[in-house]
Amino acid sequence: MDTAHAAPGRIRKVVIAGGGTAGWLAGCALAHQFRDLLDITLVESDQIGTIGVGESTVPPIRNFHRFLQIDEQEFLRAVAGTFKLSISFEGWGQPGDRYLHPFGPAGQGTWATPFHHFWLDSRRRGMPPSTLADFCLEGVAALADRFSLDTRPQVNYAYHLDAGLYARFLRGIAERHGLVRVEGKIGEVERHAHSGDVAAVVLDDGRRLEGDLFIDCTGFRGLLIEQALETGYEDWSHWLPCDRAIAVQTESAGGPVPYTRAIAHEAGWRWQIPLQHRVGNGLVYCSRYLSDDEAQARLMHDMESRPLREPRLVPFRTGRRLRTWNRNVVALGLTSGFVEPLESTSLHLTMSAIVRLIQLFPFEGISPALVDRFNDLGRAEAEHVRDFVILHYHATRRDGPMWAECREMELPASLEQRLRAWRDRAHAWQLGDELFRVDSWAHVLMGQGVQPGPPHPLVRGLGDDALRQLLAGIRAQIAHAAAGMPSQQTFIASYCKAGPGVWSAGMPAPA
Numbered sequence: 001m002d003t004a005h006a007a008p009g010r011i012r013k014v015v016i017a018g019g020g021t022a023g024w025l026a027g028c029a030l031a032h033q034f035r036d037l038l039d040i041t042l043v044e045s046d047q048i049g050t051i052g053v054g055e056s057t058v059p060p061i062r063n064f065h066r067f068l069q070i071d072e073q074e075f076l077r078a079v080a081g082t083f084k085l086s087i088s089f090e091g092w093g094q095p096g097d098r099y100l101h102p103f104g105p106a107g108q109g110t111w112a113t114p115f116h117h118f119w120l121d122s123r124r125r126g127m128p129p130s131t132l133a134d135f136c137l138e139g140v141a142a143l144a145d146r147f148s149l150d151t152r153p154q155v156n157y158a159y160h161l162d163a164g165l166y167a168r169f170l171r172g173i174a175e176r177h178g179l180v181r182v183e184g185k186i187g188e189v190e191r192h193a194h195s196g197d198v199a200a201v202v203l204d205d206g207r208r209l210e211g212d213l214f215i216d217c218t219g220f221r222g223l224l225i226e227q228a229l230e231t232g233y234e235d236w237s238h239w240l241p242c243d244r245a246i247a248v249q250t251e252s253a254g255g256p257v258p259y260t261r262a263i264a265h266e267a268g269w270r271w272q273i274p275l276q277h278r279v280g281n282g283l284v285y286c287s288r289y290l291s292d293d294e295a296q297a298r299l300m301h302d303m304e305s306r307p308l309r310e311p312r313l314v315p316f317r318t319g320r321r322l323r324t325w326n327r328n329v330v331a332l333g334l335t336s337g338f339v340e341p342l343e344s345t346s347l348h349l350t351m352s353a354i355v356r357l358i359q360l361f362p363f364e365g366i367s368p369a370l371v372d373r374f375n376d377l378g379r380a381e382a383e384h385v386r387d388f389v390i391l392h393y394h395a396t397r398r399d400g401p402m403w404a405e406c407r408e409m410e411l412p413a414s415l416e417q418r419l420r421a422w423r424d425r426a427h428a429w430q431l432g433d434e435l436f437r438v439d440s441w442a443h444v445l446m447g448q449g450v451q452p453g454p455p456h457p458l459v460r461g462l463g464d465d466a467l468r469q470l471l472a473g474i475r476a477q478i479a480h481a482a483a484g485m486p487s488q489q490t491f492i493a494s495y496c497k498a499g500p501g502v503w504s505a506g507m508p509a510p511a
């Protein structure tokens with residue numbers, strides 16, 4: 001198709017501003033889907049670089065990859081990736097405790113009563129203590145450091161990936177599908193005098209990139225959606241107090257475990273993300289309660305292996321752009337907002353927004369109704385994730401001023417409603433496309449020490465022997481499946497080991 005002579009209002013030229021993970025995910029997906037319908041250009045600045053974090057994911061990434069026809073083994077070799085079955089929350093209820101948020105289903109429920117009701121009733125009846133994660137293959141396999149794709153039932157999993165290598169991998173696909181990459185720094189955003197829409201981005205060297213639709217992936221800067229269009233931002237820092245992270249990569253210490261670690265401290269938490277060739281670490285904190293120097297000292301003190309480069313400070317502001325699609329600009333990735341990295345949801349929200357954009361793509365011109373739909377869906381999705389993450393901060397017995405503040409804060413009404421339903425009747429729910437399932441809520445509510453109300457009466461009608469047999473049967477089946485799985489290291493060695501070329505490209509220059 002001749003994309004240079006589109007009728008007025010029609011969208012043919014798309015300019016993606018920014019080449020972090022968000023920009024390349026968008027470029028890859030649009031070029032893959034619409035290569036014959038659109039001219040797509042991506043402009044990025046090596047001088048500015050990318051945020052360089054964002055290495056832990058959630059399972060729907062596999063659907064997104066399937067949609068892009070990405071071969072899993074090729075992808076994992078290219079990003080030195082590992083498998084993720086769970087997040088291990090350490091010290092969140094109180095110092096010294098630990099719970100898992102595994103990805104798979106817990107036990108077997110009925111249509112009327114999710115499994116956690118059966119499990120809760122076993123506790124009420126004084127049966128041997130267990131955790132909900134004991135009834136989840138992903139939880140048991142994670143703690144035993146096992147991974148396989150040949151289990152029955154199949155495990156539900158996500159990945160840990162090297163963010164720099166992932167952007168490079170996506171770029172390769174996008175360019176193969178005809179996307180044009182431009183290296184340069186955007187110095188100015190030009191708007192149409194009459195409509196106020198964005199007309200072009202102008203680079204520092206004077207080059208001008210015109211477009212019909214612009215995708216703003218310039219990270220927290222929000223060059224188009226905010227600096228040019230002044231869209232506005234809803235701040236969530238009164239619910240999510242952390243506003244900074246210090247990130248550092250370290251050498252691998254032992255084989256990679258198949259889970260992300262999230263370890264609470266007095267003013268935030270620390271992540272540990274094991275890759276094939278290194279470990280990603282970071283300390284997330286609230287700058288009102290911990291200085292940058294203290295945070296860095298704490299992070300370096302807690303490292304279990306040698307740093308590979310200097311630690312890097314990453315300030316952020318939790319919240320959400322008031323409209324992620326405004327005029328002819330769509331904001332994706334950090335430009336659209338940021339919940340915070342605790343449940344590794346940012347890449348997922350980006351992928352989900354890209355799928356929505358493809359579904360609603362305005363070839364025939366921008367429709368306000370579809371723009372509203374795009375914005376409403378994105379908002380609902382982000383608020384759902386926000387509530388889930390706030391729960392971890394709010395429901396805690398930890399000491400210290402930051403945690404006390406979180407315990408006492410006024411919650412969003414939507415989260416308040418969930419907590420009431422849990423405390424009244426152990427009830428949790430999942431609407432339509434929501435990311436976090438009933439089991440996810442149950443794992444975190446129990447892990448954070450939120451006492452549930454009585455289980456469903458249907459479960460209470462089950463005899464002791466029948467309940468004991470049901471639980472023992474599930475655990476035996478899971479133990480059998482986990483015992484047949486190799487260690488993650490062994491599995492990776494045969495399935496997706498990254499070669500030395502990948503390793504060295506993904507390794508930072510020595511500190």
Ligand SMILES: Cc1cc2nc3c(=O)[nH]c(=O)nc-3n(C[C@H](O)[C@H](O)[C@H](O)COP(=O)(O)OP(=O)(O)OC[C@H]3O[C@@H](n4cnc5c(N)ncnc54)[C@H](O)[C@@H]3O)c2cc1C
Nearest residue numbers: 018019020021022051054056186218219333334341346347
């Ligand atoms: C501390 C922290 C931890 C995180 N951990 C996770 C995680 O575990 N899992 C997860 O899913 N997400 C995580 N995230 C979020 C994740 O990092 C981002 O969603 C992801 O990296 C996408 O970033 P981005 O592409 O939006 O922005 P960036 O990586 O900042 O990319 C911005 C791009 O815009 C370009 N640019 C900016 N200005 C200009 C200009 N003037 N001219 C030209 N180009 C320009 C830059 O060069 C760059 O290419 C984390 C975020 C933070 C802050």
